[in-house]
Amino acid sequence: MFNWRKNLGIIAGLSLSLIAAGCGTEESNDSGNGQTEDTSNVSEEMGYQITGIEPGAGQTQTNEKAIAEYESLAGWEQETSSAAAMLTALGDAIENEEPIIVAAWSPHYMFAKYDIKYLEDPELIFGEEEHITTIVRQGLKEDMPSAYTILDRLHWELPVFQEALLEAQEMDFDFEKVAQEWVDENPEKVTEWTEGVEPVDGTSIDLVLTSWDAETFSTNVAKIVLEQQGFDVMLTPVDPSIMFSAIASGDSDATLSPWMPATHGALYEEYDGQFEDLGPNLEGARIGLAVPSYMDIDSIEDLEPAE
Ligand code: PBE
Numbered sequence: 001m002f003n004w005r006k007n008l009g010i011i012a013g014l015s016l017s018l019i020a021a022g023c024g025t026e027e028s029n030d031s032g033n034g035q036t037e038d039t040s041n042v043s044e045e046m047g048y049q050i051t052g053i054e055p056g057a058g059q060t061q062t063n064e065k066a067i068a069e070y071e072s073l074a075g076w077e078q079e080t081s082s083a084a085a086m087l088t089a090l091g092d093a094i095e096n097e098e099p100i101i102v103a104a105w106s107p108h109y110m111f112a113k114y115d116i117k118y119l120e121d122p123e124l125i126f127g128e129e130e131h132i133t134t135i136v137r138q139g140l141k142e143d144m145p146s147a148y149t150i151l152d153r154l155h156w157e158l159p160v161f162q163e164a165l166l167e168a169q170e171m172d173f174d175f176e177k178v179a180q181e182w183v184d185e186n187p188e189k190v191t192e193w194t195e196g197v198e199p200v201d202g203t204s205i206d207l208v209l210t211s212w213d214a215e216t217f218s219t220n221v222a223k224i225v226l227e228q229q230g231f232d233v234m235l236t237p238v239d240p241s242i243m244f245s246a247i248a249s250g251d252s253d254a255t256l257s258p259w260m261p262a263t264h265g266a267l268y269e270e271y272d273g274q275f276e277d278l279g280p281n282l283e284g285a286r287i288g289l290a291v292p293s294y295m296d297i298d299s300i301e302d303l304e305p306a307e
Contacts, residue, residue: 042099042295048306050289051089051102052078056239057210058263059103059287066125066289066300075306078103083212090114094292101303104290105130105259107161107214107282109169118288120299126288127262131280132214136254137247138276144253146197146229147205151254151278153193154222158284164217173213179220190225200230208252211237215257218281222256240264248274256281263287 050067052060060080067073086102087110093100094114104110104118134151141148168178183190205226209219216237223233236252244264246252248271258264289300297303 042297043304043306046099046101048076049101050076050078051086051100052080053083053086053103054239055080056241057083057103057212058240058259058267059105061266062126062262062287063103063289066121066123069123069125070300070303072301072303072305076303090116090292097292097294099291099295101289101291103287105212105263105285105287107158107165107285109162109165109213110290112162112166113169115293116290117293117298118286118290119297119302121288122299122301125262126286129283130259130261130263130285130287132218132256132282132285133258133260134254134256134278134281135247135258135275136278137250137252138274139250140253140276144200144203144205146200147203147226147231147253149197150193150225150229151222151256154218154225154256154281156218156282158282161214161217161282165213168213168217175213175216175220179217179224182217182221183224190228193225194229197229202230202232204232204234205254206234206236206252208236208238208243208246208255208257210240210243210257214282214285218256240267244268244271244275247271259285259287 050063052063054060060078063078067076067078090100090102090110091114092098101119102116104116110116134154136148136151140151164178164182167181168175171178207219207222209215219235223235226233236246238246240257243252243255243257244267247255258268260268291297
């Protein structure tokens with residue numbers, strides 16, 4: 001097994017003069033142990049590649065924006081596939097103590113399971129804080145006042161989400177079960193959300209969601225709570241772009257999945273005025289680029305452009 005941390009010092013020592021001669025702006029990074037380590041090796045070792053997620057994710061666009069904006073990311077590429085593939089690659093890299101840079105977001109169990117850190121983002125491409133918002137189609141308030149009121153009230157605190165997502169990971173991502181358990185264990189929340197709401201008799205309502213963990217949890221809770229009030233709830237997982245167009249066209253009634261302002265901001269703007277925003281269902285979310293904590297870099301600017 002190649003221990004990149006141990007070998008970095010040796011490689012850096014051997015090649016430092018060559019690199020310094022070849023590039024006048026070479027940055028070095030004092031790792032705190034008295035050794036000066038050259039971080040360009042790490043960028044090269046990673047193949048100047050960011051491990052991304054689904055091509056249709058909002059964050060995939062944000063990552064491209066970061067690559068375009070940061071000089072330190074010039075010539076880098078983003079490899080897209082899926083969140084699951086990214087998590088596998090992250091786990092493998094950590095097992096071998098290799099460098100890796102991934103598209104990361106929270107709340108997500110990746111921050112509990114792995115010792116990873118967000119890279120500082122001085123250009124604020126990923127923004128400072130995201131919230132997850134609930135948007136509904138025009139006319140929902142008149143057509144389904146009970147559903148509208150419940151959807152308007154749904155709101156969680158960040159630690160609640162984090163705990164539920166950890167739980168889901170332990171329960172093979174059976175989100176229906178995790179959501180049902182959460183509803184059973186939090187009757188006072190459900191009462192707060194449904195107080196004074198007129199029950200219905202089998203009215204159909206369609207919720208679109210993007211199928212990352214946080215949204216799958218919240219949408220399944222919404223489904224159970226609406227069902228308890230007599231709604232017949234259909235969940236449809238889609239890409240973020242379809243999510244916005246489905247609400248704007250009225251094909252779907254509501255979604256609890258948009259991440260704002262950075263992640264889905266462009267889509268939000270594209271369809272602005274064609275939906276109603278009921279406000280955040282979760283605050284304190286975040287997206288960014290992350291690396292394992294054993295890597296001696298702290299900022300996107302500590303990376304080196306590809307030559
Ligand atoms: N995410 C998680 C999604 C939204 C939530 C950051 C992967 C996205 O990029 O669209």
